[in-house]
């Protein structure tokens with residue numbers, strides 16, 4: 106008997122320690138488990154209270170608070186020097202993808218292991234993907250040294266996210282799930298992770314949009330963002346991530362909001378050519394149609410709608426298309442032309458209603 110499936114699947118290994126209200130104790134336990142004695146805590150201002158709480162009870166050599174989105178190479182080099190001078194033997198990133206990204210940049214050249222305490226849904230903690238920005242271009246790569254050794258999830262930490270950022274970040278996680286379904290290394294195993302991730306994020310986001318302190322909602326969000334990032338790390342970057350990396354790295358657009366805005370345009374463009382993804386997302390969203398389900402969620406939670414509200418200029422569209430086109434995955438289920446990329450960017454810039462089988466969206 107011959108089947109139709111042939112694939113090689115890899116999922117990045119991770120140790121996940123999960124529990125509401127347990128972040129400090131669990132970080133200390135992880136540092137002890139690793140027999141580390143000189144921790145570098147990487148935490149931006151919004152997480153300084155938790156960092157100080159850990160310092161009070163753990164062997165902390167230093168706290169580093171200079172964290173910036175998309176990891177400017179100069180910041181990475183300063184942090185690497187500081188880690189070297191302080192003889193650091195474990196990096197503890199407390200924060201969103203930017204804090205984790207800086208820890209990864211240090212680990213990339215030093216091999217120092219990382220513990221991550223995520224406070225957004227960006228999911229960088231579950232990937233071996235690093236990113237650095239130099240001279241206005243974001244360079245990304247994969248390396249086993251940047252895959253965190255432990256992830257300490259505590260839903261109480263994400264409860265403090267401002268509502269707009271919580272929703273944008275949740276949609277960033279959902280974008281990991283959706284884009285995984287047609288990314289270059291998509292397979293039935295990472296598709297299963299992405300599908301369950303999409304279900305959990307859909308359920309959790311509706312709850313935290315109503316009440317940011319909703320306990321079960323916060324748990325669904327973190328479980329979903331872990332599954333989403335694990336699926337993404339396994340499947341690779343699809344069209345959506347290629348577009349968003351250029352918008353973030355070259356034009357400095359905010360990460361989560363950019364993903365939240367671009368997602369429905371990539372979905373509308375791709376879903377008609379990706380029936381398995383359509384079926385999976387339809388089920389995850391408990392909707393009659395995947396795109397309608399995505400749009401209903403975006404309306405319900407008040408998703409951001411236009412890149413022009415976040416610093417993208419219409420005049421930059423042709424140049425952005427120049428940079429995006431060569432990196433579009435050859436395996437994308439639908440052929441992608443320059444006109445397609447420009448039209449997609451224009452629609453996302455303006456917040457043009459996405460073609461939605463149930464009704465329109467955006468400000469039209």
Ligand code: NAD
Nearest residue numbers: 151174175201202203224225227229232234265266360361
């Ligand atoms: P971020 O880490 O930049 O955080 C956004 C803002 O929210 C910051 O000001 C931060 O201090 C604040 N914040 C974070 N958590 C908070 C909380 N609980 N309460 C209040 N404020 C809080 O944003 P992000 O979206 O988490 O991460 C974006 C970065 O992560 C980008 O550079 C992106 O490229 C990277 N990223 C990398 C990967 C990967 O696999 N390598 C995956 C996803 C994102």
